[in-house]
Amino acid sequence: MESKFTNTDEANALIYGNHGNPFSFLGFHEAVQGKKKGLLVRVFKPGTESVVLIERAKNKRHSMDKIADDGLYELFFPRCKNRFAYQLELSWPGGNTEVVEDAYRFGSLISDFDLQLWGEGNHSRAYEVLGAHVKEVDGVQGVHFVVCAPSASRVSVVGPFNNWDGRLYPMRKLFDQGLWELFVPAMESGAVYKYEIKAQGNPLPFLKADPYGFASEKRPKTASIVSDISGFSWDDDEWVKARDQRFEKPMSIYEVHLGSWKRHLSTNEFYTYRELAESLIPYVKDLGYTHIELLPISEHPYDPSWGYQVTGYYAPTSRFGSPEDFAFFVNECHKNDIGVILDWVPAHFTKDDHGLRQFDGTALYEHEDPRQGEHKDWGTKIFNFGRSEVKNFLISNAVFWIDKYHIDGLRVDAVASMLYLDYSREEGQWVPNKYGGRENLEAIDFLKRFNEVVHQEFPGVITLAEESTSWPLVSKPTYVGGLGFDYKWNMGWMNDTLKYFETDPIYRRYHHNQLTFSFIYAFTENFVLPFSHDEVVHMKRSMLDKMPGDVWQKFANLRALYTYMMGHPGKKLLFMGGEFGQWSEWNEAKELNWSLTGMDKHSGLLKMTADLNKLYQTERALHEVDFxxxxxxxxxxxxxxxxxxxxxxxxxxxxxxxxxxxxxxxxxxxxxxxxxxxxxxxxxxxxxxxxxxxxxxxxxxxxxxxxxxxxxxxxxxxxxxxxxxxxxxxxxx
Known part of the structure; x- marks a missing residue:
């Protein structure tokens, strides 16, 4: 059937998945037939034999005109001025019918204020707008999708619900902001989805997971999952209200990789977040630690990356359970007076095809120039901190974990790699800043802004920098020229101290300055003294095995080392396994060697660790004036x-x-x-x-x-x- 209203080229663009502005074509539109003005409704339902439009208020039925065999229908309402709510009755081959809502009858759900903040790069809660949100609109339940892809020519929501057909749910583009949105009626939490993106100059569309997705499929699957994360019933109000991370308080951190702390021995499967809450939390509490620091738990595709190559920045990894399960874990930590610190990775991201790399066919999140946009050492991409989309994404992500999951602190990984344009690069492999220097000015501004936002919105939450150089004022406020972190890892102390203790005692007299040197700069920053995961992998040996001498001396050296750390000014951090003297290096693929805790020397070290922590907490002289x-x-x-x-x-x-x-x-x-x-x-x-x-x-x-x-x-x-x-x-x- 020919149409008096529809342009064939535009209809074909929709049918063949090339239409970049579907709301200009589908749904309600003003039209004229002869001298009659009215409203025209178009719908696209491939595979149907017929479509009936039902006026919801009047329950009045109208058969729609099929204007293309591919499933394109239209219906003209003469002298109709006001849009109305309607449903569609779809008839399928074989006689089956179903009544559905039309996604293209709903207007934009994004406020002008959100659009303004987004455009400025000042949206610190962009996760409340972007991503997939379960909503009720005009009495209809569904999911509102919003994604940023300014250079895409077409973006569609796809999944099992539409047989991954990108022609069926193309999104509305808000051209000035580069955002795409669509409200999909009847969709519920738990739906699996991706975005199908068609880019300029790219003949084939490609699939991307949702950068703001709240949940992901378990690897090796890579799709996002609609998740309503507002349903968990928190009961840690007293903890959050009383959360006060003043510097004079004790802070002894147990660093944990959840995937290898413990595993189910019969299957080598991971413990879930809830199982970890039952086992890890009482263990940490008994040892007297004040905080747990988790290696990155944002969704990541590759286990041996330890979580440092992220694809799902807003999704707790599905390896250990659901978002609600992770909320349960944090809630239980707080009920046991244990703070939770997350390793946060804004320095780089993975190259996996479903992730952020070339997200809309261009370098949306990364730098285009590999001299600026790629970490050769890690095989990852570097964020372009000068882009408003990146600032919105990362600042909002930091706020997200604190807001939605009540996280008490963020330890920012690889800060040095962010600060220096020539980090781990030879001459000619990097691009100077506008003044000809090596400082990454955009990254510096980002880090300052990150700390300002976090401290302004969540005064009790701490930020920590893993920064391995002598960059000044890392843990000083931004208003005095600092980066604004609360704490900085003391990598110099860690390296010097471990080198000293790895030396045979007979030769230590020649290395005495490796211990005393740290006191020259001990109070220039607010330091955390870390013996972290990086020190017990890659042929560096375990903490116990680093120690020289026979077995007795190894244990004695390690006991002396831990006692020295507890006496030295600065907050404390120890990676799991070090507390009982694991002999072997850490291996992310298997659990710690818990059988050792039943042996005298190892159980003695474990008792000492607990006693040291408790002494550290009760003796104010050991923690009140650290800086x-x-x-x-x-x-x-x-x-x-x-x-x-x-x-x-x-x-x-x-x-x-x-x-x-x-x-x-x-x-x-x-x-x-x-x-x-x-x-x-x-x-x-x-x-x-x-x-x-x-x-x-x-x-x-x-x-x-x-x-x-x-x-x-x-x-x-x-x-x-x-x-x-x-x-x-x-x-x-």
Whole structure:
């Protein structure tokens, strides 16, 4: 049947999937037939034999005219001025019928304010607009899809619901903002979908997962899943309201890779988020940690990437369960007074075809120039931080995890790679900034903005930078020229300390400065002292195996190391397995060697870790003044020949202090003199050489000070110093 209203070329563009503006063609449109003005309705339902339009208010039926064998129909309503709600009765071959809503009768659902924020690059909650949202519109339940693809010529929602046919649900383009949207009636949470995108100059359409999708299929499948994440019943209000991450509070972090902490032994399958809540949380609580830091749990396709090559920034990985399951895990952490920190990866993203790379046929999220847009070391793409789409995407993502999943902190991965344009590049492989320098000005602005937004909207939440260079003021506020992070990982301390401890004690006298050097810069930033996952992989050996000597000395060295970390100014972090002395390197493909915890030396180390954490939390001198010289005072840093260090940690109240003594050789000193600031009885409150932990049980329980200057102090004590040990003593009034 010929149509007096429809242009054949435009109809063919729709039928063959080339129409980039379907709302200009489908649904209601003003039309004229002769002298009669009215409204024309077009629908496209391939494979149907006939379509009847039903006026919902009047329940009046109208047979539509089929104007193309491919399933294109139209119907003219003369003298009709007002659009009305309608349904479509579809008749299929074989006599089957169904009544459906027409997606193309609904107008745009995006507010002008959201469009303005989006266009400015200032939308910090873009996830409330973009992605797939279950909604009710005009009394009709469905899903509202919005995606950014400014250079696409056509974008469609596809999935099993339309046999992955990109001709059926082409989206409306909001041309000024590069957004595409469509409300799909009758769709529900749980629907699997992707976006089919047709790009200029590309003859074939391609499929992409939703960058703002709240859930994903379990790998190796790659589609997004409609998920209503608002249904979980949180009961951590008291925790969130009281959340206060002031610097004087203790912070001892247990770093975890969920996929290899524990697995089901019979199948080697992952624990779910809910199973981890039952096992991991009480374990961490018993050990006295204040926080759990999770290696990235955003959706990622490749297990050995550990989560650092992300495809689904807004989706908790389906490896361990649903979004609701992850919310349950966080909620249970909070109910047990444990904060949750996420590893967050804005520095780079994976190249997988279904991800962000060349999303709309162009470099929408990354730089086009590989000298700016690719990390050769990691085989990943680099975000173009100068684009408003990228700023909206990443700032909103940071806010999303805190807002929707009550996350307490974000540890930003690979900050150094963001700050420097020449990071891991040779001359000629990078592009200078507009001033000719190596600083990535757009990334610097992004990091500052990220920290400002997070701290403004969520005052109790912390941000941490993994930054491995001497970039200044990383953990200082942006208003004084800093990047705005709360904390910076102290990579220099970590590297120097591990090199020292890997050295045979007989040679440590030549490396004493590797311990003392950190105190030169210890208070220039708000430091976290990390022994992280990166230090126990790739032939670096486990924490226990790094230690020199026989088995006894290895354990003694490690106990001394952990005691030294707890005494050193700065917050603390230890990767899983280190707490009980795993012998083998970390392997993401299998669980930790839990059988070791039943052996004496390993169980002793585990007990010591728990006691250290609890001591750290209860003794204010060990955590109250971590970032100022007021909390630290040397006793002796010069005994190179004996590899001994001694210092004082002080609380805000100077009357409350702890004397920390460390012996990093196997030599037992029966009588060693240290200066102390006050007279009285000094009691040993911790000794890593205790037999309870597997040590030789050397050292004195109490000692009376003696008047007389020593080490510049007015009094002194004469004590036993155990071999390869750390001892903490407190004045007893």
């Amino acid at each position: 100022d010289w007021a909390g630290f005072e040397w006793i002796d840093f010069s005994d190179v020949d004996n590899s001994i260090l001694a210092f004082i940690r002080q609380a805000k109240d100077k009357e409350e202090f702890i004397v920390c003594v460390y012996n990093f050789t196997p030599v037992f000193h029966r009588s060693y003199v240290f200066g102390v600031p006050e007279a009285g009885v000094y009691k040993t409150i911790f000794n890593s050489d205790s037999e309870y932990y597997g040590g030789s049980n050397k050292g004195l329980d109490t000692v009376q000070s003696v008047p007389g200057e020593w080490h510049g102090k007015p009094h002194h004590i004469q004590i036993e110093v155990p071999p390869l040990s750390g001892v903490m003593m407190k004045l007893v009034k």
